[in-house]
Amino acid sequence: MPNRSADPLFLLVRSLSKSEKRNFKLYSTRNSSNEELKVVQLFDAMDKLSEYDEAAILKKAPGISKLQLSNTKALLYKQILASLRLLDNGADIDIQLHEQLDYARILYKKGLYHQSLKLLDKIKETARSHNQVTIMVQVISLEKKIESLHITRSMQDRADQLTSEADAVNGRLVLMTQLSNLALQLYSWYIKNGHARNERDEIVLQDYFKKHLPKDAAKAAGFYEKLYLFQSYCWYAFIRHDFLMYYRYTQKWVDLFHDQPFMIDIDTANYIKGMHNLLSAHFDLGNYPRFREVLQQFEAFAENKSISASENNRIQAFVYLNIGRINKHFMCGTFREGVQLIPQIEEKLSDYGLYMDRHRVLVFYYKFASLYFGCGQYEQSIDYLNKIINWKTDLRSDLQCYARLLHLIAHYELGNYELLEYLMKSVYRFMLKMENISGVEEEIMRFLRKSLQLSRFQVKEEFQKLLEKLRGLERNKYETRAFLYLDIISWLESKVRNVAVMDVIRERFLKETRSVGEVKG
Structure with a gap:
């Protein structure tokens, strides 16, 4: 921790x-x-x-x-x-504008109304061109105060203009608030629960989304209105396992920044998060060529001054780049190379320990455990899984559940059969409590219980039967979650063929990439 x-x-x-x-x-x-x-x-x-x-x-x-x-x-x-x-103050547009706004207030208090209004007009134009809507609200508010309390004779129809501007900006602010609230609530649901577990979860999400999506959301025209709209659809699709929709909206999210490149420096954190989600979308869809391309773009961007200028941006880039790099090894089946990343990532996790949120640390631990499991280094895998299991379960209940299931399978591989019976009962109770048990988990637990009583030859037959059953569940929407967290199909194939898990994944990867003319790895 x-x-x-x-x-x-x-x-x-x-x-x-x-x-x-x-x-x-x-x-x-x-x-x-x-x-x-x-x-x-x-x-x-x-x-x-x-x-x-x-x-x-x-x-x-x-x-x-x-x-x-x-x-x-x-x-x-x-x-x-x-x-x-x-x-x-020279690097952050938000700080610059607030500083200028402070100067305008000082000029106003000195009775220099025209100087204050002139400065406010410049601030407003800069804020408008940089999509800083909240600053515009404050500027217009001060302009209205000056015009209503003093005879400035600044221009004709000033009242009509300020009223129109105030209505337009307030309308944008209301829409931004509604959409950002929706995006935040959906993301919060995911952090707490993970993907939709069943039809009931999906119905609750659909009802919430429809109820809170603003009626005029489709008319969103400003940068942040669009950003929060795309984020809302992004999380909505991701939670519901709709990875094609998830990809479409993460691409819109990133394209929004590419259409207005100056916003990358202004809101670097949201651009980093968008790149991460675009990588995740290609990973979930198994689209390696595009995944590799986006990862290379992300790695090049990580050298940008926008990253080095902010500790927050450095940490976020470190987190999401390394998640992407590990996912690349999962896709390619290069688990041994992936394991070599762990020491340097752990060193950075220690350096950033004061600032890292627990959710990200849990994700890294699970990925470390999966890398070691893929290499057949089950004891090291169990070490990281224990760190997750022993953590307070107040978020990512899905990650907690699959950590326990992978923990169970790792002990099975080590032949710790005396421990398995106790662990199976414990894991089953935990998954029931978290409402996290599906057909895939039921089949795995049933197989493990049965396998303890069978000979090696009989076990191999049961592996084949389980493989066929789970392949039949791969297209079931509510079973998708299990395959995202556990590449159980590759594990079962490895047992049937008596080869390493990473070799099964590597063979499949090379076959797929050669079929589309891709360079391997």
């Missing part, structure tokens, strides 16, 4: 780069008052710690008493943010 300090100030100090620390020192020592010197002492003390320890901080900063610590921490937090704002 990643290291997580509960102290917000410590997290902020740990997140600073060398240049940001240097800039803070210059900013905080500009007047060198007694209070500011204490702030610097506290900063230096925290900067030297690997974990938050109040006693160690007080020892390293003897000029600060225990009673003064709370207020000094609050002042340090505020000063760090102020120094970062000054450092970053």
Whole structure:
């Protein structure tokens, strides 16, 4: 589990780069008052710690008493943010516009109404050209205030123009809010539950989607209205296993940025997420040529200054690029090469431990376990599966369930038959509790129970029977989930043919790519 300090100030100090620390020192020592010197002492003390320890901080900063610590921490937090704002104000359009808006308010308070209105007009034009709708709302609000309280004679029909602008911007803002709410709620459902488990889940999702999709959503014309609309359809399709629709809307999501390339720098995080979902769509559809092409584009983009300029963007790019790289090895059957990625990814997971959300860490652990399982290294696979199983089950119940099932199969491969009977009961109870058991899981559990009583020859026959049964379930919409998390078909083929799982997948991959003239791997 990643290291997580509960102290917000410590997290902020740990997140600073060398240049940001240097800039803070210059900013905080500009007047060198007694209070500011204490702030610097506290900063230096925290900067030297690997974990938050109040006693160690007080020892390293003897000029600060225990009673003064709370207020000094609050002042340090505020000063760090102020120094970062000054450092970053030229790179972020949102910060630039807010700064200009602050200047317009200052001019207004000084009674310089015409100067304020002139600046507001420039801000509004910049905000409009950069799709910053929320800033436009604030600008128009201040313009209306100035015009309603003072005789500026700025232009004729000013009231009509401002009223029309306010109505148009507010209409856009309402639509953006409705669509962003819908996208967020659908994504939240997926993070908690995974894919739709049954017809009941799908009916609930359909009803929710239809109820909350704005009536005029199809008329969405602005950048963010379209982005949230595409995201909503993206999650709706993905949860329901409609991977073709999922692909179409992830492609629309990415194309939206390509149509307005300047938005990639303005909202890099959403572009990264769109590229990740486009990769996932090609992975789920088994479209390797397009998957490889998008992965190469993503890898090239990861070298962009938009990534290096933001810690958040660096972390997101690291997460989604490496998920893509691992998925490539799953598609190609190159599991041994995939396993070689694990140490360097784990090192980064440790480096980013203060900032990584648990959901992403769980996904990586499951992928690590699957890589090791594909290589036949079952003990290493079990180590990562145990990390998932021992984690608090408050999200991704589907991942928790399939981790337990893969854990069960890994123990079967190791011949830990005495443990299997207990594990099977435990896994079955857990999956029932999570409402996560389907025909595929039922068949696997039934086979494992039966196989313990059979000879090696009889077991091979049962493997063949199970393979035929599960192939019959592959096209069942509500059974798709199991095949996404467990390549159970390849495992069964490997048992029937007495070869490694990765060899089965590799053979299939080479056959498919050669049939379409693709270069292997």
